[in-house]
Structures are given as C-alpha cells and as structure tokens.
Amino acid sequence: MTFENETLAPAFVGPVERPVRPHPAGKPKQWRNAYDDSADAMEAILAVHFPEGSIIDVNFGLGVFYRNGGRDRVTGVDIRPTGDVIANNKELPFDADSFDVAVCDPPYKRGDGQKYEHRYGVAPKTETKVTWDYYATLTECLRVARRGIIVKVQDGTDGHRFHARHLHIAEWMKQRTGLEPHDICVNVRKTLAPTMAQGVPHFFQNGVSYWLIYAWRSKAPFRPVRF
Numbered sequence: 395m396t397f398e399n400e401t402l403a404p405a406f407v408g409p410v411e412r413p414v415r416p417h418p419a420g421k422p423k424q425w426r427n428a429y430d431d432s433a434d435a436m437e438a439i440l441a442v443h444f445p446e447g448s449i450i451d452v453n454f455g456l457g458v459f460y461r462n463g464g465r466d467r468v469t470g471v472d473i474r475p476t477g478d479v480i481a482n483n484k485e486l487p488f489d490a491d492s493f494d495v496a497v498c499d500p501p502y503k504r505g506d507g508q509k510y511e512h513r514y515g516v517a518p519k520t521e522t523k524v525t526w527d528y529y530a531t532l533t534e535c536l537r538v539a540r541r542g543i544i545v546k547v548q549d550g551t552d553g554h555r556f557h558a559r560h561l562h563i564a565e566w567m568k569q570r571t572g573l574e575p576h577d578i579c580v581n582v583r584k585t586l587a588p589t590m591a592q593g594v595p596h597f598f599q600n601g602v603s604y605w606l607i608y609a610w611r612s613k614a615p616f617r618p619v620r621f
C-alpha cells in the first residue's frame with residue numbers, strides 16, 4: 395500500500411557504539427563540548443567520532459573548518475569556485491555511499507546581505523527558507539554518506555519569531571532516518587557579528603551554533619517512510 399506524500403528514504407540502523415578515544419593531549423578526562431572557533435570544534439569532532447575515512451563537505455566555502463587539519467581527506471563541494479568541485483549540493487555528482495562522512499553548513503539568513511554575501515555567496519532571506527535549504531541538502535548528504543553526517547546549525551530570528559532550527563533539523567532527521575543525534579557540540583561566540591544582531595536582541599541563542607553529529611552502524615536498503 396502506498397500513501398499520498400510518501401517518500402522513499404534509506405533505513406538506518408544505529409546509533410553506533412560510542413567510541414572511546416583518548417584525548418590527544420592525554421590530559422583532560424572529558425572533551426570540551428563548547429568552542430568559540432569552528433576549526434577547533436571540527437578538529438575535536440573528527441578526532442572523537444570520525445578519526446579516519448573520507449569526507450565530503452557540501453558547503454565547503456573557504457574551508458575554515460579544516461584549518462587545524464583534515465583537509466587531505468576532504469572533497470570540498472561548493473556552488474562557487476572555492477573548493478575542489480563546483481556543484482549544487484541538491485544534486486551531487488556522486489554515487490550513493492561514495493564517502494564515509496558528509497559535512498553540511500548551508501548559508502544562513504542575512505537581512506543586510508552585503509558583507510556576508512560577499513564572503514559566502516547568496517543567502518536566503520527568510521529563516522523558513524534557510525531551514526528548507528537544510529532539508530534539501532541533508533537529503534543528498536544521507537544519500538552519499540556511508541557512515542555519518544556532521545551538520546552545523548544556527549538558530550535564527552525573523553523579527554519577533556524565534557526559529558529553534560537545531561530542534562527542527564533533529565526532528566526532521568528522526569522522521570527521515572529514525573536516528574537521534576549521536577552527539578552534539580556547540581560553538582558559542584564571544585561577541586556577536588554585527589550581521590547576527592539584527593534589530594533588538596530579544597533572543598539568547600543568536601550567538602550559538604550546534605554541531606549535530608549523526609553516526610550509524612549500517613544503512614539498510616530503501617524503505618518507505620510516511621510523513
């Protein structure tokens with residue numbers, strides 16, 4: 395039997411068992427889970443959860459995430475000529491399961507546009523569009539990744555409405571794959587970029603980015619998922 399609005403999604407078996415990896419410095423008993431720098435966060439996430447394997451970064455941008463290392467195993471995809479492959483991440487020119495891990499960091503909404511768009515290209519103008527961009531990009535990430543996904547998410551505000559995007563993405567992933575995040579790490583900015591503090595700052599979460607880390611044991615053949 396099929397249902398209206400039924401779509402096909404891979405079935406995932408997970409989560410993976412939590413790996414026990416020593417901290418490189420050997421000292422801290424616990425990894426930090428809050429960073430103020432994206433490259434530091436990515437370095438820790440890769441060391442703990444994906445210490446080896448190929449990576450496709452589908453919003454490669456300037457490759458800031460790999461400033462501390464890992465660039466040699468990354469295929470950087472961007473719609474602009476900033477990475478290794480110029481492509482639209484909604485139609486990636488790769489077969490299913492071509493990479494171990496997919497990384498995504500779609501553009502965020504910027505009201506004033508200018509400064510951000512000069513650096514990162516055209517950005518959606520509403521928070522809802524940003525969220526739908528994530529869903530489309532993640533659909534391709536789920537197709538090309540064999541073992542996991544790292545998604546960087548910022549919440550956002552449209553005037554007085556707060557968009558708790560990290561919760562929306564987690565819910566979408568749960569519906570789509572049955573998986574909850576395997577781990578979460580955050581970036582907390584010391585100061586807000588002027589482009590992030592639009593209007594009166596009613597909301598706390600503007601300066602925080604979440605890294606939702608998904609890791610699965612196996613990806614079963616496609617099965618129908620009803621939305």
Ligand SMILES: C[S@@+](CC[C@H](N)C(=O)[O-])C[C@H]1O[C@@H](n2cnc3c(N)ncnc32)[C@H](O)[C@@H]1O
Nearest residue numbers: 453454455456457458459472473482483501515
């Ligand atoms: C928030 S920035 C990513 C920054 C990146 N993580 C870095 O370390 O520099 C978003 C990037 O996604 C790219 N982008 C936007 N739409 C895209 C699409 N449809 N396919 C591929 N890349 C896209 C932009 O050109 C931009 O470089």
